[in-house]
Amino acid sequence: MKFNQVAIESIAYALPEEVWTSADVEAKLADVYKRLKLPEGRLELMTGIRERRFWPKGTFPSQASAQAGEAVLAQSSFDRSEIDLLIHSAVCRDRLEPATAAYVHGLLGLPGKTQIFDVSNACLGFLNAMVVAGSMIESGQIERALICSGENGRPLVENTIQQLHDPGLTRKTIKPYFANLTIGAGAVAAVLCRKDLAPASSMQLRAAAVETDTAANELCQGDSSGDALEMLTDSEELLVAGINVAKRNWARFTEVTGWTPGSPDRVITHQVGKAHTRELFGALGLDLAKDFTTFETLGNVGSVSCPITLAYAIEAGAYKAGERAALLGIGSGLSSIMMALEWPDL
Incomplete structure (x- = not known):
């Protein structure tokens, strides 16, 4: 897929204030660690994750999504009355029906002309939404799109901690x-538009490539469990399958863009942890010095x-005007989207 008319006019985010360190999580599992003789610090050691944040209890995904939407509209040169399309693209949704985008639309006070829908594809939803919105802009169906995502892992993590206190679990059976x-x-949001409507210095979406392997769709599965959430993941097999999908998609991506591993000045990936990053960059022949992580x-x-x-x-100046960036996304199911961004230096 190639894009010639699509600009990323603005991008912004919103974060909850409550911080849980990995040590905090392990403290809630102290009895489990003691019973199974697990070493303290293993969570951060294995993943590189020092902390994560959670919204207050009772926060809906639409509320988080709308916070990011307000943040990006505050940056944008467009008035909210000009938005043609709103996509809520998170894993988390308020409920099955109506679309969570309906609540985000209301919270943001968008006009009646704004088309709304949800795009859900595990961790890949936002990039999928960029492809959909970008294609609609490229084809001339719309001029401006607002993409929002608000994720809240708190119910999942809290339910997992409760489940892990099951005395029947072993070192092997806790792995999933x-x-x-x-x-x-x-939460995060972006405004995409036809590039002649944005400042000439705006980032541009230039290309995207997709690879899917549904033979791996059982490696990470999540669902509701009563009032809680549950997810089981075969992390080792998912890493292997994900790297293989990424390698095949990188071949597609380089074909459509003409890029080599040395072409992007900055590489932005889905943020799983240090092992995933190391394996991905090695498999694709990318320079780890070009990585940026959160x-x-x-x-x-x-x-x-x-x-x-x-x-x-x-924000950090790690990606700036005059540079190219590769967005390397992956989502359980299993699917990969890779995107080429170019930022003109005027």
Whole structure:
């Protein structure tokens, strides 16, 4: 997929104030660690995640999504009355029906002309939404789109901690729950538009490539469990399958963009942890010095992770005008989207 008319006019985020360190999580599991003789500090040691954040209890995904939406509209040169499309793209939703986008639309006070819907594809939802909105802009159907995502891992993590206190669990049978403890919360939003409507200095979406392997769709599965959430992950097999999907998609990506591993000045990935990052960069022949990460302080924030890391990189001056960036997304199921961004230096 190639794009010639799509600009990322603005991007912003919102974060909850409550911080849980990995030591805090392990303290809530002290009896479990003692019974199973697990070493303290293993959560941070294995993942590189020092802390994650959570919204207050009772916060709806739409509220988090709308916070990021307000933040990006405050940055944008467009008035909210000009937004043609709103997509809520998180794993988390308020309920099955109506679309969570309906609540976000109301909270943001968007006009009646704004088309709304949800896009859900595990941790890949935001990038999927960028492809959908970008394609609609490219085709001339719309001029401006607002993409929002609000994730809240608190119910999952709290339920996981409760489940891990089951005395019947062993060192082997707790493994599928381990990835849950890396999950955090946050929100991100971006305004995409036809590039002639944005400042000439705006980032541009230039290309995207997709690879899917549904033979791996049982490696990470989450669902409701009464009033709680539950997720089971085969982390080792998921890492292997994910790297293989990424390698095949990188071949597609380089074909459509003409890029080599040396082409991007900055690489932004889905934020799983240090092992995933190391394996991915090695498999694709990318320079780890070009990586920019947020998992250390945000954990894995689902669909928010890749775009919020892009926003952080811009704030830090790690991605700037005159540079290219590669967004490397992955979502359970299993699917990968890779995107090429170019930022003109005028």
